Amino acid sequence: MYTFVKAAYSNTNIYKIAVSVVIIFLCLHLSAQDYPTIKAKEGDGIYSVLKRNGYTPDYLEQFMELNKSKLGKNNSMIIGRVYRLPLLVEKSPEGNNPTVIPESIPKKKVYEIFGRKYREITQKSGELTGAIFYLMSGHGGPDPGAMGVLSGHVLCEDEYAYDVTLRLARNLIERGATVYMIIIDPNDGIRDEQFLSPDKDEVCYPHGEISFSQLARLRQSTNAVNELYALNKGKYQRLVVIHVDSRSKKENIDVFFYHDKRSNSGKILATMLMQTFGQKYSVHQPNRGYGGSVSERNLYVIKNSYPPAVFIELGNINHFRDQQRFIIPDNRQAVSNWLRDGLIEDYKKSIQ
């Protein structure tokens, strides 16, 4: 659900300082290394050279730093000149771009974004190799989203949506996907607690301060997705947006899936996810019955984003039974596993 809550302060300045420290540290650290080099050919630009050599745009800053004396006007590359390429960092630098996960991942990698306990990932399969996912959890920064209460604890939508989204990201990487987290919390990681303490330090990819204004916020995250989409043109790309609904205390709802009315691929995706949930519930809780649904909805993010998108509401933050779905860490994991399985099916179908 969309709500607008004005926060009294933000931690962004502290975050900016932390990022600068990390960047300075990286530059110092890297200056002692041997770098791979390339010779610029006609038509080469920084972006195309980085892309051709398997770098994400997040290496742009490092590339410019390494080659600042060799670049021409407006950072153009000069034909015949030799340029140094940044070292691909195995461990994603903390705070600085923790989100980009290269496609060709070795069997085991470390991603600080998942936190101490979950940061190591061993790839389990290549089922999603070639697939690109943009994962966007609802709200964040100054906006906590919907709020509920349980046993004296305040439940904030942004924290629970983020934890499920992060678990999903990890699941997808395990299967070989390339994943971009659009909303990023630099220090939360995956949390195995029932009550997730709220904070305001989330940023929008790659490290933009999240705006106070709702429309600016929606534009910001949608633009982040669309810029990445352009870089990954021609590949299977999907946007998954995860929220928690807010309704009256009495209303027990299931997981709902929304798509934009003009998007057939979005509809197929949403339907695949809903069917997966139906199947999982029928196996794990045969008498429960599943009342999830797929429907069209006019929502800024899914309407204005280029990749086919699904918008998911995980339940009602005010209803006791729905709360169990995201309060209990094992349930958050189960939900993210089911979403992964549905996404694998959608990808398989798309490449048939």
Ligand SMILES: [Zn+2]
């Ligand atoms: Zn929401």
